[in-house]
Amino acid sequence: MDPRRRIPRTDDLLRMPAVEAAREVLSEQVIRSHLQSVQESARAGEIAPEAVADTLAQKLSQAPATSLTPVINATGVIIHTNIGRAPLSDAATAALTKAAGYVDVEMDLATGLRSRERGAGATRALLAACPGAEDALVVNNGAAALLLATTALADGGEVIISRGELIEIGAGFRLPELIESTDVRLREVGATNRTHLADYAAAITSRTRALLKVHPSNFRMEGFTAEATVAQLRGLADEHDLPLIVDLGSGLLTNDSALPEEPDVSAQLAEGADVVIASGDKLLGGPQAGILLGSAAIIERLRKHPLARALRIDKLRLAALEATVNAKETPVHQALHVDPETLRGRTVTLAAAVGGRVVEHVGRVGGGGAPGFPLPGWAVELPAELAERLRAGDPVVLPRVHQGVCLIDLRCVPASLDSEVAAAILRARGAA
Known part of the structure; x- marks a missing residue:
């Protein structure tokens, strides 16, 4: 028998407890979109028909209300237009x-x-x-x-x-x-x-x-x-x-x-x-x-x-x-006035944790502010192939790719997130 005949019916899936729970936070069209996506995966042979219900339940439980993805800015560019310019205080x-x-x-x-x-x-x-x-x-x-x-x-x-x-x-x-x-x-x-x-x-x-x-x-x-x-x-x-x-x-x-x-x-x-x-x-x-x-x-x-x-x-x-x-200050002001020795110390610690090399790195204001004005600092140098994995990770870490290497600049990263950045880099290394 064609295995596609074993794919659960739409009406049956819509009565699942997981779907009922999802209706508390998601609209009906969003739920149906996820449902149809899972069914299409089963029809294409990407998942087994018996896995449709569990896959749908998992998708709905993890479905975000927005498609925007938070990013940890490790580029050294403070006002980065592509990731929303200034972060709010x-x-x-x-x-x-x-x-x-x-x-x-x-x-x-x-x-x-x-x-x-x-x-x-x-x-x-x-x-x-x-x-x-x-x-x-x-x-x-x-x-x-x-x-x-x-x-x-x-x-x-x-x-x-x-x-x-x-x-x-x-x-x-x-x-x-x-x-x-x-x-x-x-x-x-x-x-x-x-x-x-x-x-x-x-x-x-x-x-x-x-x-x-x-x-x-x-x-x-x-x-x-x-x-x-x-x-x-x-x-x-x-x-x-x-x-x-x-x-x-x-x-x-x-x-x-x-x-x-x-x-x-x-x-x-x-x-x-x-x-x-x-x-x-x-x-x-x-x-x-x-x-x-x-x-x-x-x-x-x-x-x-x-x-x-x-x-x-x-x-x-x-x-x-x-x-x-x-407010007293903003994340932009903090990144602009970061203490050089503190930044260097954090960079050294990160490099030791992930097996990278500390290099001098010039940050930028970005967003049309102070064009060409250098912000001397440091970065952790890593193999270039890690950049794509970091951008695809969770959390997303956005590095700078320059002259064939991946650079992690902590200027715009809150110190409280240093451990998350280190963990993301180690996961990216482990995926090699």
């Missing part, structure tokens, strides 16, 4: 969980009426951390913040920008295309490597609505270069009554001694920017968010623009952002 994670239920995001509890103070807590936290700003607005990401600023301030007109700042970031995303997706046109001035204040001045016409300066977050230009400063552009903007927009990107609110050359929001505001744009999930170390800090008049124009509604941020990230700004 404990305070931000707790705030996000607290906001998952009903919260007074748009309600005045004293009156029981709708409030217009959505995001007020995050705004207060940002203004306290960046006193140079008069007001703040938060939208769903950095690109949205730039789109809102240019659209609200230059709709139907032109924005002047240096050719050296027409940047493309990850996945082929080009800022000029974003800006010109609305009724705004860019007026490119200067040369790729040198743009002077006079270039901006010569380009101003009756159609000019704003000046835009963009931090080239993913690259550096060296050699025969020149650029107009924010202070210089402020004077020109005042002469022609134009707003000055600065897209900083990296999310550094104030100067950080670990990154002496990285521009910060406070400095740009002090030099005269009307509005500065930054990302929440980069050097700030919080959730994905587009932060706009600047003059009260400009922020109010942005807040009232119809596009602001389409780009607004949700309650979960508002809560996490407020907690991030108010």
Whole structure:
């Protein structure tokens, strides 16, 4: 008899106690998807028909509610875009969980009426951390913040920008295309490597609505270069009554001694920017968010623009952002300021445990922050073939593969996880 005839019927499987228990946490379509997958495995001869029920029960008991897989970042890149950029602090994670239920995001509890103070807590936290700003607005990401600023301030007109700042970031995303997706046109001035204040001045016409300066977050230009400063552009903007927009990107609110050359929001505001744009999930170390800090008049124009509604941020990230700004420090800050001797000691201990070799390794900020700026440190060097096994393990350990070797950098790994990393490496070695 064809063994496939012994595969349990769908109705019988759906009445299993394991399926009933799974219905407490999984939807019916998810359960049926797992059921069909197991039946297909039996039809293909991958499992015996008699193993279908037990295999289904095991799958359902282990089925996650999300397909996202936690990763231990052992690359040495702090803000790694491919694995979600900045990890949240404990305070931000707790705030996000607290906001998952009903919260007074748009309600005045004293009156029981709708409030217009959505995001007020995050705004207060940002203004306290960046006193140079008069007001703040938060939208769903950095690109949205730039789109809102240019659209609200230059709709139907032109924005002047240096050719050296027409940047493309990850996945082929080009800022000029974003800006010109609305009724705004860019007026490119200067040369790729040198743009002077006079270039901006010569380009101003009756159609000019704003000046835009963009931090080239993913690259550096060296050699025969020149650029107009924010202070210089402020004077020109005042002469022609134009707003000055600065897209900083990296999310550094104030100067950080670990990154002496990285521009910060406070400095740009002090030099005269009307509005500065930054990302929440980069050097700030919080959730994905587009932060706009600047003059009260400009922020109010942005807040009232119809596009602001389409780009607004949700309650979960508002809560996490407020907690991030108010917290003492974040995992990003810890990784950036890790004690060199402590890091070396942990690396030596790991190498001894797994049979690796300690080598010098330069970490990076990543995510468009401090491009090219080195973060000296150490890593455990292992055979390159272990990288694939580590990425397929449980937990997943993401190493760096460089020049034919697998490197484990503990800069971004909490010390409490060192033993898990060691165990994962030993399992990967044992699978050889």
